[in-house]
Every structure is written in structure tokens, then in C-alpha cells.
Amino acid sequence: MSLRRMVLGTAVLLLAATAVRAAEIPPLQQRSEWFREARFGMFIHWGVYAMIGQGEWVQDTGRIPVKEYEQHAPKFNPVEFNAAEWVGLAKEAGQKYLVITTKHHDGFCMFDSKLTDYDIMSTPLGRDVIKELADECHKQGIRLGFYYSIMDWHHPDYTPRRPWERDRPTEGADFNRYVEYMRGQIRELMTNYGRIDVLWFDGGWERKDPADLAKFQEIIDMARGLQPPMLVNNRANIAGDFDTPEQHVPATGILNEKGQPAMWEVCMTMTTGHGSFAPTAWWGYDKNETVFKPTEELLQKLGDIVSKGGNFLLNVGPTPEGKIRPEETERLKEIGRWMQKNRESIHGTTASPFRHLPFFGRVTRKGDRLFVHVLDWPKDGEAVLPGLSTEVKQARLLAEPSVAIEAAARQGSCGKEVVLKLPAKPADPTDTVIVVELAGKPQVEPLVIRPGDGGAIRLPAELADIEAQHGQRAKPVSTQGRTYIGNWSNSNDVVVWEVTLPDAGEYRVEFDARPADSAAAGQRVEVASGEQKLTGKITADGVQMDGMLRLKPGEQTVSVKLLDAQRTGPPVLDLFGLKLAPAGK
Helix, strand or coil: CCCHHHHHHHHHHHHHHCCCCCCCCCCHHHHCHHHHHHCEEEEECCCHHHHCCECCCHHHHCCCCHHHHHCCHHHCCCCCCCHHHHHHHHHHCCCCEEEEEEECCCCCECCCCCCCCCEHHHCCCCCCHHHHHHHHHHHHCCEEEEEEECCCCCCCCCCCCCHHHCCCCCCCCCHHHHHHHHHHHHHHHHHCCCCCCEEEEECCCCCCCHHHHHHHHHHHHHHHHHCCCCEEECCCCCCCCEECCECCCCCCCCECCCCCECCEEEEECCECCCCCCCCCCCCCCECCCCCECCHHHHHHHHHHHHHCCCEEEEEECCCCCCCCCHHHHHHHHHHHHHHHHHHHHCCCCECCCCCCCCCCEEEEEECCEEEEEECCCCCCCEEEEECECCCEEEEEECCCCCCECEEEEEEECCEEEEEEECCCCCCCCCCEEEEEEECCCCCECCCCECCCHHHCEEEEHHHCEEECCCCCCCEEEEECCEEEEEEECCCCCEEEEEEEECCCEEEEEEEEEEECCHHHCCCEEEEEECCEEEEEEECCCCEEECCEEEECCEEEEEEEEECCCCCCCCCCEEEEEEEEEECCC
């Protein structure tokens, strides 16, 4: 591909850059108001990689040389692309903003760039799909974000080279020149497409030199000057307006350096990693993917994320023809049907005042109203809000306002609580939402795990946190009123409880668990508290754990980890909970 446009265009934009004077940037609280109200958005990974149909990293995973990969661009002709359909689908699903890949790591630009021929205008389609999408977002009232990859496997000045392309010449490569190319493209994106609400960087992890980071900061400052209200994420290796945990949900939300709630957004695929180059779940179109997260799980993720104060950016990977694939469309429409009746429990809500609930559910909040998401109908017909001392004025089903819910205050084992008497059947088997109107701001005493009668400490799955990284597998599951940690096939997923003891003691660890797969027997399980670690083995009946756990007085954690689990393998263990039995009892 010719670099003539790239070089000449960069020079022109560099001259123009000197004339820019940054406007005053509004305070973050003001700029982010729409973002915190939205809570739910659509991520779109679409590029020339869709032609190959093995995910957006296929140039890397397939070790395809640049010259060979370039040959797909002249064949890229997504004639079925319809911006109105895509934006309309997001709107139908209750997603209030949309983020689209303008350039991914392969360097191909999905917009009309005057700085390179390696863009959508050089394809048979010859249309600026980003412009069409931007116009449609503005028309339909959907906020717009642009994803832009700092990493660029195509540009001759970007280094380092990929490990499999070490023989590609780096002589004459000048990263500073690439930075100016990037600066020019960001300027194009900030000036040619109307209002931009989010600049979503990615791929900055390869450049950590302070001099490079200073240049990235200059580009961000320039972009903010052109779009003052815009939000910028944290993936340029620079602290941004919001954090971006990927493919996992933070156990307890995210706090800033002052210990205050930070803004964050979970980005996640519908794909599960059962396609090309498994077990990676690709963001771009993967023709070999056969398993997609069910709607029930996606709705539960939405409620979980929002209840912790975050946003959910749910991805689709359109086909090379320009269509969002049926599996993704179906799920978004199903989410939309739920949102039609329950969107008030998502949009404009804040984090739950409850750290944990004794039933399978989540809570979101809007002022003096609590939205109780019951994800599996309790067998006893009660949903208990532990530690809540604020008077309840009334409670009702959100989807059926005429159905009143009895709410009774009582003294529970852990202090004051409110019990909601549920109807015989849920209004929605996936997530029934109950609106609880309070007489004032919710006052909630934290639910504390302490020794019970006889000194035993019970650690149920409902009161556990799952600490995870990218590639999380473990998740809470509930069937027939019983909650457990299931789908657990990753040794990086750790189940954690916080306990408070009045005195030191020794405890025998008893598992309430079952093997999730017949091949799990013999795999090792670790229980830890502080520096102590006990190792047991999975048996046909559960887990055999020898040794005693010595706990100190005060607050501490008890955790469970699978030592031999492989992310590529089947689930290993279903964990309903632990019992810590005092020594000698």
C-alpha cells in the first residue's frame, strides 16, 4: 500500500496542530454525568480481519506477514452494512452509547483518513462507515465513542515488531514519526465526525518509556481541546477518566487512590472461546465460534456490574458482509425486552449499599429507592435485606407496579433487617426486580461473618467474593434456591470471604462441594488465610482437606483456590460453601 497520503497528510495536519488552542475542559463530574446514567453500551469490533473470520488478532495468531495480510483489504466489501440497523439494535437493547473500532492493532482504518491509503475508502465499498455510524448515533440519540489502537502492526514506523516478524526491516523506522501519524489521525477523528463522547485507546502496553507517555499525553490534551466534554479511558498507559477491566467483573467495584468509588467499565464478549485458537474469546468476527453466553448470564452480568457502580460495554463482532450475527442480535433483542420493563433499575442507578446478600441477587439504587434484583427465586419465598434500618414506605414489582410486596422489619441474627415476602412465582425467571421505596437514605450495617452457635464459622457462596483477572471463569450460580460458585476452571479465580473473630482459634475446614467433572478427582485445592495454606484434594464426594487453619482475632480473609485447574479444561468444582469447625468439636 502507498504511504504517500500518510506522509503528506501528516505534514499538513502538523502545521494545523500549532493553531489549536485547548478549550477549557469541564470538570469530570460534569463530563461523566451521561456516562454514569447510561450504565450499558455496545462495543463493536469490526475490521478487515472479519474477512478471515478468526478474530481480530488473526494477523498475530496466524503469523500472517504484512504484505500477505494487506491482500484482504481490496476484497473487503461489506455491502450489507446499515448504520441505522446497528444503532437501532443498540437502542432497542437499552444501550445508551456505542464504541466502534476505528483502527485495531492490524492498522487498517475503518474511516476516511487523509494520512494513509490503508483505509475503508480503498476497498470496493468506498464509503466512510464511521461517518455513517456517527451520523446515525447523533440522529438516534446514542452517545458515540471511538476505539483507537496505539499498537499498529502495519505502519512501518511502529515498533517493536511482532515476534514472528523479526525479519521485517526496522532500519529507518522512527517511532516519533509514528506518533505524529497517530496525532494526525486522532485529530481527524475529533474534527470530522461531530460530537465524540469517548476516546477509547487500546494497545498502549508496549510503550512504557516516559518520553513516549509524555507524547501520548500531548495527544490526549489535543483531543480534549477539540472535544472538551469527552471522556478518555486508561489504556494509553496514562490514568484516564475511567478504568477498563476486561472479560471479568471486579469483586467489589473499583476505588481511586483516595479510597473513593472510581468510574469503571467492564468490556466483555458474548463469545466464550469455543472457536478459533481456543480458549480465547475473540472480539472480532470468528466464524468458528459455536458457544455464546446465554441472555440469562448477560443480564446477570449487567445487574452485577451496575450494582458495584460500573458500566457494561457488551461486544458484537460483525461479519465481513456488514451484519451483526444472529446469535448476538437475538441476545440483544432479548435483553431489550427485559429492559423495556426494568430499565429504571439500570439507567441512572448507583452502587448497592449492601456488600453481600443472603440470597442470589443484586441491588441497585436511585436516591431513596432500592431496586432488588432477584435472580433465583428463594425456596422460602423471602428476600432478606441484611442490616437495613431505614423505614420502608412501600415495595412493588417494577415490571408489574400493581403487585405490592410485603416488607417487614425484624431483628435478624446479624442485627436489623428487612424481609420481602415474595409472590409464589417470579415475574421474570431471569431477573425479577422489586422496587423498595424508603423513608430516606438507606442506612445499612455491613453483614459480618462471625462464629455462630458452637463456635463454627459458616461461609456460604452467597457471601463470597470472586477475585479474578482477564479470562475469569468462576461465577455465582443458583439452581432451585441453592447458590454455588460454578464454571470454575481457572486457577487464577480465587473465592474469598471476610470473617471477624473475637478470639484466636484453630479450625477444621469442611467443604460443601461437589466435583463438576468426573476427571476432577485428585486435583488439588488450596485454602489460605494470611500466610497459612492448607492443601486438599477433590474426591468423588467433594474435597478432603487435612490440617488445621489457625485464625487470629479481628478481621481477616479465608480463600479457596484451585491449584491444577486449566482455563482450557472443563469446570472442576462446584463450591456451595465452607464450614470452619473449632478444633475438638
